[in-house]
Amino acid sequence: MGNAVGNIEGRLDIGLQLSEGIVTGVDIRSSRPLQTPRIFIGKRVEELLQTLPLLYSVCGTAQAHAAVSACEQALGLAEPESTHGAREALVWLETAKEHLWRVLLEWPGLLGLPPATTGVGEVMQLIQRFRVALFPQGRPFMPGARPVAAGDGTAETVIAEFDRLLREQVFGLPPAQWLELEDVAGLLRWAEDNASPAARMLQRVHDNGWSGLGCCPVGALPRLETPFLLEQLQRADAQRFIAAPQLAGECRETTPFTRALGHPLVAAVVAADGSGLLARLTARLVELAGIPGRLRALGLSQEETADADPAREPVLPAGNGIAQVEAARGLLVHRVVLQEERIARYQILAPTEWNFHPDGVLAEGLKGLQADSMDDLHQQAALLINAIDPCVGYELRIEQD
Amino acid sequence: MCLAIPGKVVEIDEAADMATVSVGNVRKEVSTALVEDVALGDYLLIHVGYALNKISEEEAANTLKLFEEAGMLAEEVL
Numbered sequence: 394m395g396n397a398v399g400n401i402e403g404r405l406d407i408g409l410q411l412s413e414g415i416v417t418g419v420d421i422r423s424s425r426p427l428q429t430p431r432i433f434i435g436k437r438v439e440e441l442l443q444t445l446p447l448l449y450s451v452c453g454t455a456q457a458h459a460a461v462s463a464c465e466q467a468l469g470l471a472e473p474e475s476t477h478g479a480r481e482a483l484v485w486l487e488t489a490k491e492h493l494w495r496v497l498l499e500w501p502g503l504l505g506l507p508p509a510t511t512g513v514g515e516v517m518q519l520i521q522r523f524r525v526a527l528f529p530q531g532r533p534f535m536p537g538a539r540p541v542a543a544g545d546g547t548a549e550t551v552i553a554e555f556d557r558l559l560r561e562q563v564f565g566l567p568p569a570q571w572l573e574l575e576d577v578a579g580l581l582r583w584a585e586d587n588a589s590p591a592a593r594m595l596q597r598v599h600d601n602g603w604s605g606l607g608c609c610p611v612g613a614l615p616r617l618e619t620p621f622l623l624e625q626l627q628r629a630d631a632q633r634f635i636a637a638p639q640l641a642g643e644c645r646e647t648t649p650f651t652r653a654l655g656h657p658l659v660a661a662v663v664a665a666d667g668s669g670l671l672a673r674l675t676a677r678l679v680e681l682a683g684i685p686g687r688l689r690a691l692g693l694s695q696e697e698t699a700d701a702d703p704a705r706e707p708v709l710p711a712g713n714g715i716a717q718v719e720a721a722r723g724l725l726v727h728r729v730v731l732q733e734e735r736i737a738r739y740q741i742l743a744p745t746e747w748n749f750h751p752d753g754v755l756a757e758g759l760k761g762l763q764a765d766s767m768d769d770l771h772q773q774a775a776l777l778i779n780a781i782d783p784c785v786g787y788e789l790r791i792e793q794d
Numbered sequence: 795m796c797l798a799i800p801g802k803v804v805e806i807d808e809a810a811d812m813a814t815v816s817v818g819n820v821r822k823e824v825s826t827a828l829v830e831d832v833a834l835g836d837y838l839l840i841h842v843g844y845a846l847n848k849i850s851e852e853e854a855a856n857t858l859k860l861f862e863e864a865g866m867l868a869e870e871v872l
Contacts, residue, residue: 402797402841426797432864447857450798450839450846498844510811510827517828517847786842 455720466714491721607758608667647723
């Protein structure tokens with residue numbers, strides 16, 4: 394397809410300055426179309442919620458959850474606990490699909506192996522079945538949606554099939570059992586004993602001495618305070634914050650790695666090798682292995698509880714809604730302003746803008762990479778970019794002094 | 795913020811699990827390994843070389859209209 398269509402998705406241009414075998418400078422530029430949400434201005438909430446998941450269909454469930462939560466706040470509607478839990482379960486299954494995309498489609502490519510497409514295709518089918526099982530009436534991301542009160546067992550079956558898929562295609566043992574690994578030695582023994590793309594990837598990274606690759610001191614993004622987001626997003630020049638966000642003048646990271654930092658296995662890898670490539674790959678696998686358990690806890694506990702207080706936080710002006718959702722690649726924020734039932738302003742702050750900030754975690758991680766050859770440097774950079782995971786394609790340029 | 799573009803299937807290579815989709819008069823080869831029962835004339839949402847799912851003709855038209863409103867499709871593509 395020509396440039397016109399390529400431009401719709403946008404891409405990242407990543408330039409490396411190489412001097413005597415060491416990366417001394419990094420230049421990250423994004424052509425991601427951050428102005429897209431303006432097309433919702435003037436539309437009704439229902440139109441927004443119907444079209445937004447189609448536009449952003451890669452992470453459409455997380456986008457839809459953030460959108461409906463923001464709109465419910467703006468409308469003064471409560472999101473009952475059961476609805477919130479079932480919607481969150483759908484987002485976690487989408488996150489599983491994205492992790493499997495990395496592990497089964499992209500990791501083999503980075504290892505010089507053919508992609509394993511069946512797992513991702515299967516999980517996409519499971520997502521459809523799970524959605525219908527939880528919301529048989531459809532439209533889970535419309536204001537007022539309620540999940541089924543007592544399911545027919547389909548949701549449990551889907552979770553069991555998903556658990557089996559992870560066992561067969563990723564871990565070689567039940568995911569819950571894999572999660573019991575607590576130290577680096579055990580992790581590396583598992584990688585050595587298995588032939589899955591996940592195990593081979595960890596083994597390759599370890600064998601090549603790349604475990605600490607890209608280790609850098611960029612801190613984790615905490616859950617953001619609503620007044621902070623409101624202040625940033627209601628400014629006339631909010632677009633500058635959305636394009637290159639910082640917290641108190643500092644870049645922050647929001648990824649599956651920062652979400653999994655508290656897990657013993659991830660903490661053990663960080664203690665041994667720092668916040669480098671092995672820790673990031675391990676964190677993705679830890680999060681993936683934990684998703685069946687999360688689904689059981691969230692998707693199936695649908696006893697109706699009393700409606701929560703209307704979710705609009707008191708700090709927000711009337712007609713405003715700000716929602717934060719943990720999407721596959723990190724924290725996703727939506728803000729809506731409604732006036733007379735029409736959208737007056739719509740803003741999306743995506744994780745890629747934190748993580749691929751010109752001075753952010755990828756830029757810092759790439760600085761200082763050392764390689765014997767251009768090919769070696771390409772491999773290292775590609776692994777690190779894949780681990781931090783932009784949601785668009787990228788082009789890597791290397792310039793040698 | 796990961797946009798996906800709707801394309802109409804104009805050619806299918808079943809053996810390779812690939813299809814050619816068109817957006818206006820622009821064509822692109824995509825993998826259909828993740829979507830079942832793809833037929834000529836179907837509309838697919840595509841992202842980084844893969845078809846993600848099938849959508850209706852009406853949904854595709856609405857989505858393309860939104861891209862057009864946002865000024866994100868060059869005139870020659872429409």
